[in-house]
Amino acid sequence: xxxxxERRWYWMVALAIAIALPWCFYNFAAGKQSGFxxxxxxxxxLLIIFALSFNMxxxxxxxxxFGHAILFGLGGYCTAHALNAxxxxxxxxxxxxxxxxxxxxxxxxxxxxxYLSTKQRATAFAMITMGLGExxxxxxxxxxxxxxxxxGVSTDRVIGSSLIGMDYASPIQVYYLIVAWGFICIYxxxxxxxTPLGRMANAxxxxxxxxxxxxxxxxxIRFYQFVLxxxxxxxxxxxxxxxxxIVTFDAVAAQKSASALLASYIGGVGGFFGPIVGAIxxxxxxxxxxxxxxAWLLYLGTLFVMxxxxxxxxxxxxxxxxxxxxxxxRLGDLVxxxxxxxxxxxVSLAGFVLLVELxxxxxxxxxxxxxxxVIGFALDAGSPVPWICGxxxxxxxxxxxxxxxxxxxSTWNALMEQAKREGxxx
Amino acid sequence: MEVxxxxxxxxxxxxxxxFMLASGLTLIFSMMGVLNFAHASAxxxxxxxxxxxxxxxxxxxxxxxxxxxxxxxxxxxxxxxLRRVHKNGHVAELLFTFGLALIIEKCVQMTWGLLPVPYxxxxxxxxxxxxxYGTQFHAYRVFMLVISAAMFAAIxxxxxxxxVGLIIQASLTHPEMVRSLGHDVPKVFTLVFASGTALAGLxxxxxxxxxxxxxxxxxxxxxxxxxVVVFGGLGSLLGCFIASLLMGLLQTFAVVLDYSTxxxxxxxxxxxxxxxxxxxxxxxxxxxxxxxxxxxxxxxILFFRPRGLMGTRDT
Numbered sequence: 001x002x003x004x005x006e007r008r009w010y011w012m013v014a015l016a017i018a019i020a021l022p023w024c025f026y027n028f029a030a031g032k033q034s035g036f037x038x039x040x041x042x043x044x045x046l047l048i049i050f051a052l053s054f055n056m057x058x059x060x061x062x063x064x065x066f067g068h069a070i071l072f073g074l075g076g077y078c079t080a081h082a083l084n085a086x087x088x089x090x091x092x093x094x095x096x097x098x099x100x101x102x103x104x105x106x107x108x109x110x111x112x113x114x115y116l117s118t119k120q121r122a123t124a125f126a127m128i129t130m131g132l133g134e135x136x137x138x139x140x141x142x143x144x145x146x147x148x149x150x151x152g153v154s155t156d157r158v159i160g161s162s163l164i165g166m167d168y169a170s171p172i173q174v175y176y177l178i179v180a181w182g183f184i185c186i187y188x189x190x191x192x193x194x195t196p197l198g199r200m201a202n203a204x205x206x207x208x209x210x211x212x213x214x215x216x217x218x219x220x221i222r223f224y225q226f227v228l229x230x231x232x233x234x235x236x237x238x239x240x241x242x243x244x245x246i247v248t249f250d251a252v253a254a255q256k257s258a259s260a261l262l263a264s265y266i267g268g269v270g271g272f273f274g275p276i277v278g279a280i281x282x283x284x285x286x287x288x289x290x291x292x293x294x295a296w297l298l299y300l301g302t303l304f305v306m307x308x309x310x311x312x313x314x315x316x317x318x319x320x321x322x323x324x325x326x327x328x329x330r331l332g333d334l335v336x337x338x339x340x341x342x343x344x345x346x347v348s349l350a351g352f353v354l355l356v357e358l359x360x361x362x363x364x365x366x367x368x369x370x371x372x373x374v375i376g377f378a379l380d381a382g383s384p385v386p387w388i389c390g391x392x393x394x395x396x397x398x399x400x401x402x403x404x405x406x407x408x409x410s411t412w413n414a415l416m417e418q419a420k421r422e423g424x425x426x
Numbered sequence: 427m428e429v430x431x432x433x434x435x436x437x438x439x440x441x442x443x444x445f446m447l448a449s450g451l452t453l454i455f456s457m458m459g460v461l462n463f464a465h466a467s468a469x470x471x472x473x474x475x476x477x478x479x480x481x482x483x484x485x486x487x488x489x490x491x492x493x494x495x496x497x498x499x500x501x502x503x504x505x506x507x508l509r510r511v512h513k514n515g516h517v518a519e520l521l522f523t524f525g526l527a528l529i530i531e532k533c534v535q536m537t538w539g540l541l542p543v544p545y546x547x548x549x550x551x552x553x554x555x556x557x558x559y560g561t562q563f564h565a566y567r568v569f570m571l572v573i574s575a576a577m578f579a580a581i582x583x584x585x586x587x588x589x590v591g592l593i594i595q596a597s598l599t600h601p602e603m604v605r606s607l608g609h610d611v612p613k614v615f616t617l618v619f620a621s622g623t624a625l626a627g628l629x630x631x632x633x634x635x636x637x638x639x640x641x642x643x644x645x646x647x648x649x650x651x652x653x654v655v656v657f658g659g660l661g662s663l664l665g666c667f668i669a670s671l672l673m674g675l676l677q678t679f680a681v682v683l684d685y686s687t688x689x690x691x692x693x694x695x696x697x698x699x700x701x702x703x704x705x706x707x708x709x710x711x712x713x714x715x716x717x718x719x720x721x722x723x724x725x726x727i728l729f730f731r732p733r734g735l736m737g738t739r740d741t
Binding site for chain 2: 062064116124126128261301
């Protein structure tokens with residue numbers, strides 16, 4: 001789909017939602033923004049840019065990187081140093097443009113790391129980026145001058161120079177800065193997919209030998225794509241520094257790279273907009289579920305593995321699968337089958353969650369002196385009864401789900417057949 | 427001199443431990459094209475299983491059963507997980523094992539807690555076997571060396587002398603041809619995957635009490651094993667062996683050589699002042715670089731020779 005054909009109002013609505021969202025959590029009683037939700041929304045914005053820049057490599061160019069965070073983190077370090085330099089020299093430099101320092105930093109390091117890694121593709125590329133990621137993480141702890149060691153580099157975003165007279169003392173202003181940069185970056189990245197480079201990146205992902213045959217150099221295409229993606233990752237890193245006013249080695253570490261990977265894959269790497277959905281899911285799990293459970297990483301990991309096994313297209317892939325059926329106007333026929341599989345799915349999920357929570361309670365929760373409660377009832381995690389219940393619910397739910405999904409598959413296949421006959425499949 | 431000998435032996439022990447992990451991974455990687463991220467998790471599981479088993483049946487039975495458990499676990503993963511993902515390509519398989527490694531780490535944290543477990547060297551092996559220049563050499567290290575050498579011999583014999591081994595060897599270099607000759611390649615895959623994870627488990631059993639047994643052990647060991655496999659080259663057990671010993675020795679020697687580049691330059695009469703722009707880089711002592719060396723080697727070898735030291739195919 002061409003970007004000019006893409007209806008403009010999508011972008012407008014998305015922008016309006018992004019602007020309005022913090023006010024949905026406005027605390028009218030206290031007359032101020034809820035700090036938690038503004039930070040949460042800012043984190044979502046950051047991860048959206050970061051995951052989209054990751055997807056420029058993974059989704060668009062087929063380059064699976066295990067060290068994407070180095071571009072993000074190094075962009076962050078560059079921004080922190082730029083911010084400190086501006087403050088120390090008492091220069092007038094609009095703070096809105098400071099994340100650009102991160103972008104340029106990401107671009108610069110992208111040139112170096114891209115040169116080293118993009119000669120290879122597929123698994124070799126993944127290994128090189130993993131090695132580079134470990135290298136930079138270790139270097140970040142070793143060289144105090146640039147990285148500040150374990151304490152990281154801290155900075156102060158209130159430098160008193162702005163294009164539009166904001167001081168960025170409050171988080172909500174930083175959120176709007178992230179929204180502004182986010183929309184610019186997303187739009188540019190979207191445009192990039194339409195450029196010859198973006199198209200050739202897709203081509204060399206699908207068949208690099210044929211790309212060579214046509215007369216393009218796949219290595220060069222990968223290199224350009226890597227460097228550009230470094231620019232956007234760097235901007236995300238710069239905004240990260242603006243938000244937290246500190247950058248430590250965590251920003252370059254493998255965990256950060258993994259979060260981009262998880263967000264992109266869960267959202268769907270096939271299309272452009274998948275990572276946005278994925279970023280929202282991942283941050284909500286990171287921040288939301290982690291409040292309720294110490295095992296959120298397990299849930300996220302399980303979701304990821306489930307996606308890899310059953311829905312390689314991610315969430316957006318699952319949604320687009322419904323398009324042919326929607327075109328022939330039979331989406332309503334799926335409601336009942338969906339309910340039929342959602343019930344056993346919910347049952348198995350409940351069993352799984354109960355087991356996981358029991359396990360995490362016995363090792364982690366109990367030491368914190370908490371009580372194990374399910375919907376208000378206190379359970380004794382030491383006795384075998386809740387364990388057996390959990391396992392029974394999980395197994396029964398699993399078998400039920402397996403049976404129900406067979407029925408669902410037959411309805412689905414019948415509808416797809418019909419869609420094919422009536423020209424719903426394009 | 428004594429430092430040299432002790433480090434040589436320690437490096438050998440560490441290298442052989444690496445080889446036990448890497449040999450399984452290299453077989454899996456060469457045959458199936460899957461870089462198994464969960465391999466180091468099997469190493470961790472081996473250590474934890476051995477810890478729990480040794481509480482009930484003692485170390486020696488744990489030494490036997492923990493790898494078997496790991497092998498069964500690996501077979502399950504291959505049959506019900508990897509095989510399903512296989513049709514979506516190598517990247518999907520890689521991501522599957524990556525997600526699995528995350529899950530296993532978290533599960534281990536939930537089952538055995540966040541802190542290291544007190545998994546100890548068995549008392550029967552807890553004595554100094556001999557002295558080298560006044561430094562005691564622990565019997566357990568010799569035991570590790572013996573076990574890993576025996577494993578090396580066993581793998582070697584199994585691969586070169588048995589029929590299954592020959593099929594595996596053929597699948598390493600010509601997987602398509604083996605398939606078209608009518609061998610049940612998926613079954614061979616399962617066998618290799620299971621024995622690979624069992625080997626990793628065994629490495630965990632004997633390495634877990636030598637190092638520490640904590641939930642982070644998979645993520646500290648994992649990348650190094652990858653380095654060994656990629657460095658050694660696809661489809662080459664010998665390359666894997668050389669790479670393991672090289673990494674083991676390199677890391678052990680890096681720890682004991684407390685010098686920096688600045689010290690070297692001093693020998694030639696150049697003094698690096700602290701104001702020099704490269705001062706920080708030049709003053710880093712080798713022990714701190716030691717952790718970096720494997721990754722530097724990895725990046726260099728993939729950049730210049732993507733098929734690895736003795737590999738027969740590109741990665």
